Amino acid sequence: MWRGLLAAFGRGEFTVDGVASLLGAAARAALDRGETTPARRAVRGAGDAGTLVRLFLLGDPVPRAEAASALAPADLDEAIGAGLLVDTGGQVTAALDLRPHGDASIPDAAPWWVLSDLEVGPTTRTADREHVLGTGAASLSLARAMVRRPVDTLLDVGTGCGVQVLHASGHAARLTGTDVSARALAMARVTAALSDVEVELLAGPWLEPVAGRRFEQIVSNPPFVPGPPQVDHVYRDAGLGGDGASALLVGALPAHLTEGGVAQLLASWLVTSDDWTERPRTWLAEAARTAAPGGLDAWVVQRDVADPALHVGTWLRDAGVDPASPEGTVLSERWLDYLAGEGVLAIGFGFVTLRRTAPDVPGTVVCEDLRQSHDDPLGPEIEAWLDRTAWLAGHPGDALLDARLRVPDTVALERGLVSTDEGWDPVAATLVRLDGPQWRHDVDELGVALLAGCRGHLPLRDLVDLLAVAHGRDPEELAVAALPVVRDLVHHGMLVPAGGPT
Known part of the structure; x- marks a missing residue:
């Protein structure tokens, strides 16, 4: 048929x-x-x-x-x-x-078709327990964030109807998908067959179907929604309670990566203090242990934050339940009681990128907000971040002072001025990246002067020495102050090695 x-x-x-x-x-x-x-x-x-x-x-x-x-x-x-x-x-x-379905970033790709369950909503129908999602906003956001560099092996954990497998087919030679839901795997087989994509589909929870195997790339859109420890809908609920699904995957994925392999997943975390990074950093510490003997690079990007009431209402509607209905009222009470009992102030959502490094390369962990508008695919930025992190790992400590750096053309300097009796006086300077996530960094006047010299001609050490002479500063103290700033700017692509773009 x-x-x-x-x-x-x-x-x-x-x-x-x-x-x-x-x-x-x-x-x-x-x-x-x-x-x-x-x-x-x-x-x-x-x-x-x-x-x-x-x-x-x-x-x-x-x-x-x-x-x-x-x-x-x-x-x-x-x-x-x-x-x-x-x-x-x-x-x-x-x-x-x-x-x-399609992906404009894959040249000459054959047409794709995706099979899933019908959409749900409070005015249509409620999702069944085994409901299989189609090409929703979350799955498409992960596809847009996927690193697209050629790999031999790629694993999709919780493949659902197979959307990520389709998007990975343009750069991965061998594809594997796992899912605990037999219904989801049946639909993924049809999706792959209709779209002429060959994929190995395995049944079982989490990483059990691929025990002992390693992959060059792993992607996952898991049931990451924080809620009570029960499974009302397989696509959404892990049954682990809270953010247990995200914690499990972040901790377990490094052991299934080859050296240099990259894992990417959608994740949520419970915010229980003023520091939203507290829980992700705890998971990453465990992940670093499972990555041994290699290190672990990790980039956690928070894309959205919701208070408990908004979180519960959003996911009830997602399953086709009106929060104001009798059923919705009961479920809302149950969810909100659970989150309150866990001391949850908010729920964060975003992407986690992991890379297993060589044994002699220390890992880098960065957690940061990216809630500003960002319409471009995140994948190229993640690829560039991985390159920049690897380059920085090759220039540890004072070795960075020997590098020649330049400010790319996509970076501008904004100045804030206030009116005085003598005219306009500068009060602030902000470095702005005009492309990608449009990162912003405040810099002082010494920083402005240092960046003005970053044209790729002189090592950073010489620029710091010249700046120290011009401003009557101790060069060693100035270097100590400059290095962490420079590293942050390199991480965000606002300074790049002179030899080429990173």
Whole structure:
């Protein structure tokens, strides 16, 4: 049947580009907002192509004859028997979500299709326990953050319907996915088959199916939602309580990485003090022990923070439960009681990137907020961060003073001025990266002068010495003060080695 569907999708141009062309920009944008009428109007009289859009993207009932024509050469009754469609008495509706998908960053990629359960919401339906998510915001954010450098082996932990496997197929030679849900694995097999992607799919919890194996890259969109220690929905709840799923994976993944291997996952952490990094740093300390004999580089990026009430309401709605309904009220009380008992002030959400280093290379751990607007894919920035961290590891301590550095063209200096009787007096200077995450660093006047000399011609040591002479400062004391600032600027791509971009 699936081979027949592929033929039907090709003939009906049921692909990302084909649907976009059929709908037009305005109707496509409206559909992305959940407004179906413009799309419905756009496909009137569009024949089999319009029927496929109505059936699978709009959720409309379609007369059997029209559905049979659009799906040919696949057999309509076989599709109904397989659970893809349901016969409602002369008409057919979709029982599962099957939609085209793509990745513009992979050149010449073949069309993809993703099979998952139908979307849920308070006005439609509530998620079942074994509900399988499709191409949601979280899965797409991880795909956009994925490091895309060529690797031989890649593991997707908690593969769900197989979205991450598709996005990894452009750079990984051998793909493996694991999931505790048999239903999810069945859908992932269909997703891979329709999309002509070969993947090894293994059943079991967490990393048990790949015990003793190591991979060059690991990605995971796990059931990371902090809540009571129970499983109402497999895609969301780990049953470990609180942020146990994130803690488990961060601690366990390094042991499954090859030397130089990179793991990336979506994670949440309970914020129980003024320092949101407290819990992630505890996990990373355990992760560093499991990485032995190598070290561990880690970058924890906090993208969002929610208070407990917002957190609970968000995830109840995500499962199709209205928080104001009788069921929602009971669940809200249970969740909020649990979080209060754990002393939770807020819940943080973001990305964790881990890299297993060589035995003689000490690891670097950085936790930082990235809640500012950032529309670009995060993946290239993560790749650059890994490169910059490796470069800094090769220049430990005072060795950094021998490096020639430059300020890239994508960095600007902003000055704050206040009005005085004599005119405008400077009160602040901020270094700003104009691309990527648009990092900002406040710098003093000595820092401004030092950066002005970073043109890639002189070693940092000579620049510090010249600055010390010009300002009557001790060169050693100035170097001690400058080194941590310079390291931070290199980490954020605001200073780069003179030999080329990093």
